[in-house]
Amino acid sequence: MSKYTEFGAEVRKELLLRGRSVRWLAEEIGVSAPYLTDILKGNRKGTAVKVKVQEILNIESVKEMRF
DSSP: OOOOOHHHHHHHHHHHHHTOOHHHHHHHHTSOHHHHHHHHTTSSOOHHHHHHHHHHHTOOOOGGGOO
């Protein structure tokens, strides 16, 4: 099982706190859940998706977000 990046871990934490799933977030953004998971694990860059994630979850950027 791949580990999440720092950004991915922050997103997962926020989703858990809000009682939401990766599938829910992916639907809100308009991408597939596997694609979003790849981004959260660092397998894909997904720059535009990361921006949308930040907007939807209203989270500050983390160190890794420099893109």
